[in-house]
Amino acid sequence: MRCPSLDRLTDYLRGFGVGTERATIQEHLNMGCPDCQQNQQWLLAVKRIAPLDDSFEFPAAVTAHILSWMPTKPVRTPLRTLLAQLIFDSFAAPPLAEVRSATMADAQADSFVARQLLYQVDGIDVDLRIEKAADAASFELLGQVLRQDVPQADLAGQVVHLWQDDIPPIAVNLDAEGMFRIASLSPEIYELRVTLPDGVIAIPEITIGEV
Amino acid sequence: MNEYAKFTDAELVARCLEEDHDAWATLVYRYQRLIASITRKFRLGADDAADVYQSVNLALFQQLNSLRSHQKLSSWIITVTVRECWKLRERARRTGSLDEPDAPDPSSDAHLLLEENIQLLEQQHLLRRAVALLPDKCRTLIEVLFFRESPNSYEEISRQLAMPVASIGPTRGRCLEKLKKNLEKIDFF
Numbered sequence: 001m002r003c004p005s006l007d008r009l010t011d012y013l014r015g016f017g018v019g020t021e022r023a024t025i026q027e028h029l030n031m032g033c034p035d036c037q038q039n040q041q042w043l044l045a046v047k048r049i050a051p052l053d054d055s056f057e058f059p060a061a062v063t064a065h066i067l068s069w070m071p072t073k074p075v076r077t078p079l080r081t082l083l084a085q086l087i088f089d090s091f092a093a094p095p096l097a098e099v100r101s102a103t104m105a106d107a108q109a110d111s112f113v114a115r116q117l118l119y120q121v122d123g124i125d126v127d128l129r130i131e132k133a134a135d136a137a138s139f140e141l142l143g144q145v146l147r148q149d150v151p152q153a154d155l156a157g158q159v160v161h162l163w164q165d166d167i168p169p170i171a172v173n174l175d176a177e178g179m180f181r182i183a184s185l186s187p188e189i190y191e192l193r194v195t196l197p198d199g200v201i202a203i204p205e206i207t208i209g210e211v
Numbered sequence: 212m213n214e215y216a217k218f219t220d221a222e223l224v225a226r227c228l229e230e231d232h233d234a235w236a237t238l239v240y241r242y243q244r245l246i247a248s249i250t251r252k253f254r255l256g257a258d259d260a261a262d263v264y265q266s267v268n269l270a271l272f273q274q275l276n277s278l279r280s281h282q283k284l285s286s287w288i289i290t291v292t293v294r295e296c297w298k299l300r301e302r303a304r305r306t307g308s309l310d311e312p313d314a315p316d317p318s319s320d321a322h323l324l325l326e327e328n329i330q331l332l333e334q335q336h337l338l339r340r341a342v343a344l345l346p347d348k349c350r351t352l353i354e355v356l357f358f359r360e361s362p363n364s365y366e367e368i369s370r371q372l373a374m375p376v377a378s379i380g381p382t383r384g385r386c387l388e389k390l391k392k393n394l395e396k397i398d399f400f
Binding site: 005006007010038039041042043045046047049050051052053054055056057058059062063065066067069070071072 | 227230231232235236239240243244245247248251260261264265268269272331334335338339356357358380381383384387388390391394399400
């Protein structure tokens with residue numbers, strides 16, 4: 001005969017089934033069919049050990065206490081965006097006596113003086129410096145993020161994006177002092193975004209060079 | 212059934228180390244009945260058994276990192292549970308505060324009992340896992356077939372499971388095939 005189905009073999013092992021059918025299965029097993037022997041082996045093991053299972057479930061409150069040791073991760077909420085305010089612009093500063101203030105026109109002039117900008121939001125300072133590059137055709141943006149509520153080294157690795165409509169965003173990381181540098185910038189109006197663990201600092205308009 | 216139920220112990224431990232709460236819950240539920248079985252062997256009362264359950268899981272929680280490369284978590288759980296049961300019984304004996312002070316003292320033969328039954332405990336654990344991986348209907352059918360006091364006829368099974376008699380045989384056959392596959396996957400045989 002062909003191998004009995006698992007259902008029929010189970011009934012056979014549990015002592016059910018009519019005489020002739022049992023005899024046929026017995027005869028097949030006696031032939032040493034390896035598949036049926038394997039099935040017989042695991043079915044008998046299950047039949048033997050299942051009724052001995054004296055396990056139980058512990059009270060739900062005890063299990064809940066154990067599960068509480070591993071905190072449930074909070075649902076990640078979208079980062080808030082903080083709009084930074086301009087506090088200081090060296091191009092807008094009143095001229096000091098005997099000292100010529102830098103003007104936008106200076107940006108195009110050979111005597112370009114670096115422009116210093118300071119933005120603030122929620123106790124976080126973003127200090128920016130725009131310098132004309134050595135090739136005189138492009139600019140460099142140097143920046144530093146300073147915050148008093150966390151060690152400065154914790155800012156390392158946070159991402160700074162510089163956006164401009166016509167080009168893909170430029171991304172750099174803050175170093176251990178919260179500083180970054182982006183070179184080879186053409187004169188444009190850019191948007192700067194600093195992504196911190198607790199929010200994004202946005203500076204919507206930074207004019208680099210004379211636009 | 213959630214996807215975590217299919218994970219191996221090593222996969223769950225790895226995810227626990229990434230503070231995956233669902234992985235931790237799966238691990239705790241997977242082993243609670245094995246721990247319960249051992250507390251039964253020691254004839255602990257409900258409160259003492261719950262203390263052991265917490266102690267074993269605390270040890271598991273604290274040692275997740277070293278268990279990352281452990282080959283057989285079930286053996287580790289059995290060893291720690293037996294140790295916790297012994298500690299509890301020793302402490303209770305000294306203070307006379309056993310949950311069930313009138314229960315026969317099994318300490319003299321508990322160790323021997325467990326030595327003889329570790330393989331049985333592990334097999335029962337694997338069988339429970341394989342059954343837990345079955346679809347609901349199959350799980351019930353297999354439990355009726357092997358775990359409960361078995362009905363003697365298809366008519367009785369039909370009444371218990373509200374299934375037509377004619378479909379019990381084929382359904383049970385398919386469920387047994389699934390059980391076999393699950394048992395193979397977790398190295399039952």
